[in-house]
Amino acid sequence: MYYGFHNSISGKRGYAAALDAAAAMGTTAAQLFAKSPRSWKTRNLKPGEAEAFRDALAIGPVRKTAIHASYLVNLGASGELWEKSVFSLADDLYKAALLGVDYVVVHPGSGDPERVRAGALKALALAPAGAKLLLENVAGGGRKVGRSFEELAVVIEGTALGVCFDTCHAFAAGYPLHQDAAGVISELDEVIGLERVPLFHLNDSRGAFASAVDHHANLGQGAIGAALAEFVRDPRLADKTFIMETPKEYDAMNLRTLRSWLADA
Numbered sequence: 001m002y003y004g005f006h007n008s009i010s011g012k013r014g015y016a017a018a019l020d021a022a023a024a025m026g027t028t029a030a031q032l033f034a035k036s037p038r039s040w041k042t043r044n045l046k047p048g049e050a051e052a053f054r055d056a057l058a059i060g061p062v063r064k065t066a067i068h069a070s071y072l073v074n075l076g077a078s079g080e081l082w083e084k085s086v087f088s089l090a091d092d093l094y095k096a097a098l099l100g101v102d103y104v105v106v107h108p109g110s111g112d113p114e115r116v117r118a119g120a121l122k123a124l125a126l127a128p129a130g131a132k133l134l135l136e137n138v139a140g141g142g143r144k145v146g147r148s149f150e151e152l153a154v155v156i157e158g159t160a161l162g163v164c165f166d167t168c169h170a171f172a173a174g175y176p177l178h179q180d181a182a183g184v185i186s187e188l189d190e191v192i193g194l195e196r197v198p199l200f201h202l203n204d205s206r207g208a209f210a211s212a213v214d215h216h217a218n219l220g221q222g223a224i225g226a227a228l229a230e231f232v233r234d235p236r237l238a239d240k241t242f243i244m245e246t247p248k249e250y251d252a253m254n255l256r257t258l259r260s261w262l263a264d265a
């Protein structure tokens with residue numbers, strides 16, 4: 001199992017700063033934004049930046065990396081918003097290929113699931129081969145695509161697309177992780193296939209069960225609570241990558257919690 005946090009890329013080292021932060025905590029995975037997640041503006045690579053990132057990856061201890069796409073991306077939209085979304089995602093896939101990042105994670109968006117599929121495939125076609133593109137399950141609300149496993153399965157069917165499973169989102173969407181973590185994993189396996197889910201976002205939930213509220217909590221301190229330990233300890237997930245998107249100021253505490261859960265296994 002690989003695990004780590006979503007880390008910042010600010011500072012002199014740029015993208016490599018996310019790996020520096022992971023290494024400083026002794027974690028083996030890291031997620032980052034390749035550009036501001038709330039702007040359409042891209043961020044150009046500085047000279048030597050990709051090399052510095054690849055060098056840091058080679059040194060370790062980080063082995064698995066992910067880029068989280070912009071929150072503005074809506075692959076279910078139509079017209080200009082869809083076009084901008086596709087280009088923004090293709091830009092992240094391009095960066096991932098240059099940096100040697102394993103996964104690019106995107107929220108599908110809202111609207112038409114067929115547009116989501118077409119947009120994801122177009123972004124992949126525009127970018128050089130490299131990272132695997134993963135659609136993240138969402139908490140729900142409105143016409144958001146990706147609340148249910150069935151919906152994600154239909155979107156990725158027959159493609160190279162995968163899924164990133166966020167525990168907070170699944171719980172808020174009505175998957176009973178607080179009562180039956182093993183059962184939810186079985187359902188994920190039956191409907192999507194665990195081989196198509198290499199990456200997990202490990203977050204507790206401030207929102208109640210089936211509330212559709214996407215509000216992350218520290219491990220064990222939200223509405224999922226101690227049951228989250230059973231989830232992360234499930235042997236079927238032993239080779240997966242876990243990223244915590246918990247409140248940043250509590251990284252050290254969440255890391256201690258996760259390690260105590262894994263030591264108990």
Ligand SMILES: [Zn+2]
Nearest residue numbers: 068105107136
């Ligand atoms: Zn996300």
Ligand SMILES: [Zn+2]
Nearest residue numbers: 136166201245
């Ligand atoms: Zn997430």
